[in-house]
Amino acid sequence: MPFTLTPLPSSGIPSFAALDEAAMSNWPFARAMAHEAQLKGLGSRQALIESMVRETFERGDENEVYLKVVDEETGEMVAAAGWRREGRGEVVGERKEERSEGGEEGLETVFRRMGEAWGGFREEWFAGEEIWHLVVLVTHPKWQRRGAGSMLVEWGCKKADEEGLKCALHASAAGLAVYTKHGFEVVKETEFDLSPYGVEGVEIRRAMIRMPRGQGVQR
Known part of the structure; x- marks a missing residue:
């Protein structure tokens, strides 16, 4: 069951979205996004x-780098991730998925809230610094806990170590073990009320930082 890690080509985007859906469909926060996608006429969260x-x-x-891990025996994409090297002088919230368009209570509101939480975290912990940000990590349920996700996390950690940069991410409970394994530490928690998006409950997002190898997290 050997795995290979390679860049995700544009032709692999539909497979990435299908993998993301398989991995996330039962997650309450993902259901909230599905609700918003339908309101926007996108049909499904996968289409979004x-x-x-x-x-x-x-x-x-x-x-912005998207990567995939493939099972060499079957050619199946078993895990994927998106890393982003965020640089100096970047205006938090300027990217489309981090802003609300027209003040409408819709899809952008979900991502605006995520973007606001991320922006506050960045400003508090590493304003003006260059970092590697793990934007998304997904592993197909039948391939979880076999090391594929860990390969994708390790890729970004090695890049950051080579450049002497911090890594950062927002984690759900499901990802804590793999992130902790690679040296990430929880430094902040934020609660999201999902009821405005048609889902009961609260999602806790954990802000995590990994310092360059040999350094500890410092405020």
Whole structure:
């Protein structure tokens, strides 16, 4: 069961979205996104994810890297991730998925709230610094706990170590073990009330930081 890690080509975007849906469909926060996608006429959360990733590719930003892990025996994509090298002088909230359009209570509101939480975290812990941000990590349920997700986390950690940069992310409970394994530490928690998006409950997002190898987290 050997795995291979390679860049995700644009032709693999539909497969990425399908993998993301398989991994996330039962997650309450994902259901909230599905609710918003339907309100926006996108049909499904999977269609929303495919659209967002395609827009990322069309931007052609060399600092945004999407990767996949493939089972060499079957050729199946078993896990995937998106890393983003965030640089100095960047205005938090300027990217489409981090802003609300027209003040409408819809899809952008979900991502605006995520973006606001991320922006506050950045400003508090590493304002003006360059970092590697793990934007998304998904592993197909039948391939979980076999090391594929860990390969994708390790890729970004190695990049950050080579450049002497911090890594950061927002984690759900499901990802804590793999992130902790690679040296991430929880430094802040934020609660999201999902009821405005048609889902009962509260989602806790954990802000995590990984310092360059050999350094500890410092405020």
